[in-house]
Amino acid sequence: MNARVEKALNDQVQKECASSQLYLAMASWAETNGLNGSAIFFYSQSDEERVHMLKLIHFINERGGKAMIPSIDKPASEHESLENVFETLLEHEIGVTESINNLVDICLEEKDYTTHNFIQWYVSEQLEEEAQARTILDKIKLIGKDKGGMYLLDRDLENSQIKTRYNSTGSGK
């Protein structure tokens, strides 16, 4: 495997692992702050990021490279509000998207079309994740300090995960 591509893929392993840990910490924060639906949402996001990481690890190893399992800095355990949490999540995902785009550039420069093809799944995934974070953040801003609205949003976040799980069984994603 091309050494530059391998290094970029391993950097991405680190980012997906950090995403998983960050969302796990958010889930734990939500669970201890009465936001049980949000906690289910973040636990599920954390699981998804772990799957993103595992896909990369398998791909690197199957193509003759060597996947590196990274150490991760401790993510923040305290947050001001759910709005603040989703702002952090969106900012984080924008950074991940930049990293994926950089990976695409490297694949093209190194003429590694197989990895380029593999990474397109991540390009689509990032589009979806950023859009989802922006939609939820817009809703939180609309709700403001309305506790009833926050209760309903928390329930919606839980339901969205039930639907995702149902859909994922159908699509095999």
Ligand code: FEO
């Ligand atoms: Fe897998 Fe949301 O980065």
